[in-house]
Amino acid sequence: MDVRVEQLTAGYSGRTVVDRVDMTVPPGQVAAVVGPNGCGKSTLLRAMARLHTPASGRILIGGDDVWGLKQRQAAHRIALLPQSPQAPEAVTVAGLVRYGRHPHQGLFRQWSQEDERAVERAMTATRVTGLAERRLDELSGGQRQRCWLAMALAQQTPALLLDEPTSALDIGHAVEVLELVREIAADGRTIVMVVHDLAAAARYADTLVAMRDGRIVACGPPRETIDTALMRELYGIDTEILAAPSDGSPVIVPVSPTPVRQAATG
Template sequence: MTATAGLALDGLTVGYPHRRVVHDASFAVPRGSVTAIVGPNGCGKSTLLRAVARLHQPDFGTVRADGHGLWQLTRRQAARHVALFPQAPRAPEAVTVAGLVRYGRHPHQGLLRQWSREDERAVHEALEATGTRALAAERLDRLSGGQRQRCWLAMVLAQQTPVVLLDEPTSALDLGHVIDVLSLVRTVAAAGRTVVMVLHDLASAARYADTVIAMKDGRVIAQGAPPRDIVDGPLVKELYAVQADILTAPGDAAPIVVPRAPGA
């Protein structure tokens, strides 16, 4: 792993009984950057994140976060280096927003270290960063989908790990909330954290990420920084079996993917 890599995978291979899901994935993510993993459903994106987060043990390969081999650490130690926003998060019934965000401090607790001012400050900063401070006393299950998404992000940020993994953080959000969440992701990276996120929207990945990694059938088939170096018609066709035109956004020159109508 290079001196500036916040996360590095080398030959990561992950599977289930009788089925290999991720094949020999190798890449390095610079500290303080955003990497988006894209690809069709079932290509292994979420399984890869779960292996990085120590929720699914790989068959082969290594995962290192800020120089630490994650699978050589205890689960609690690893949780101080990597935090995961899962695809379908579940909270205890009737938990408040503040109660949820406090769960992010669990890896920092122990017999000799109880709740502290540092923990309280981390929770406060996470609520502020996600714009959820006014919701702190509200029950999570009574909030809108967009509000709940930001609250889960606050919990991940409160964990204060150098590496943040986000599995489809914009799923089921309207356009305004998508922009809010992805703008927050950029802010998190600007503060020095390494962010790796799974996205379905290739155009959003190209606009908000520093690097795009494309997966198909469990393999990394392309990666590029900046994303415009790899986001083109042939890649869209290979990933999604769709013909598309790639336009250039007038403001920031980000690639815009415009699928063609069948037969066009």
């Protein structure tokens, strides 16, 4: 299903943080939301996930406004992986992933074979099946992030929101998680993720959504969107934009405002 944001405005205590944002992400694509700290990225994601009530506007998943649905219905459409998720103490990987099936449980619908199959598929897709009985707190950061993604996948929503899914990961684990994000999208899910790493956004996203002061200032394929003017507008720095030798994706190189002097030798 596609994800559409229409004229979304949201804020806190009378202060506008997200200002009349419009955005469309087709099914099976990845949109990366980038911008300086405080520009409204996480507030946008929280409003899309029904965790922060917008002042106006709509968030549509497959044509249905998520704020017009009941909470359980919305949980069948959209899942959020927050930046710093918290797990119950000593939970195992399998136990964590099963939490993703909570929106599908109810008074007259208890745990079923369908739930078990959804958990197994999610663990297989994220390659954590071999960790099923391990405690989450015993794993590396990259392994834990794959487990959290498995929990979100087990929810079986057509849309998935990721708030800085690679924060605090080293480059190896970050690439592993982003490759997994691409695989999830290729399976048909629509993904909106907030990222700070522009190189990662340029390489792994279909659409780059650049925000500043609560508004979208640029939106489109990374190769067509990232340029020196955008870097100056977003971050106030001069850059050079190079093309990666492997696939031509943009590589952003900051330009030092003053020449770097080499240390004298002798």
